Amino acid sequence: MPLSKPLPPAVTVSPSVEAFLTDTQHVAAFTTVRPDGSLHVAPVRFTWDAADGLARVMTVISSRKARNVLAAPGGRVALCQVQDFTWVTLEGTATVVADPGRIALGAKRYARRYWSAPPNPPGRVVVEITVDRVLSLNA
Structure with a gap:
């Protein structure tokens, strides 16, 4: 019997996605599920790390999404980026x-994508999304 669960296969996306x-x-x-089962949707900046199959969202521990x-734990979330009639959803x-090294990596990737450092308020964390499903249209 294995001591740990195997990692899911890496998600691959097309070059256009x-x-x-x-x-x-x-x-x-960014869609999460509240404890009462209702959906919470918030606009966020995020980064995509194809090598690790991770999307990252910088936020604070007290935010509704966090x-x-x-x-x-282990609950499903979705990120959907839309531009005109093109969209990609990462589920x-x-x-x-809260690990400082992983927060720093998230901030570095954020700065690379958005050309500026993310806010650094007290309680900053990174939400890491292990992506196992990608949906898209016109991408």
Whole structure:
């Protein structure tokens, strides 16, 4: 019997989807589930790391999105980036991470994508989304 669960297979995306997720500075709608089962949708900036199959959202531990993820470990979330009639949705499970090294990596990737450092308020964390499903149209 294995001691740990195997990692899910890495998600692969087409070059056009990769470009849409990395070469643009758009925001996405980040959907989480509140403890009462209702949906919470918030506009966010995010980064996509194809090598690790991770999307990252910088936020603070007290935000509604972080609290929703903490309330349902292993729960499903979605990020949807839209531009005109092109969209890509990244779905997966989310984890709130407070590790300084991983926050720094998230901030570095954010700065590279958005050409400026993310805010650095007290309680900053990174929500890491292990993407296992990608949906798209015209990308």
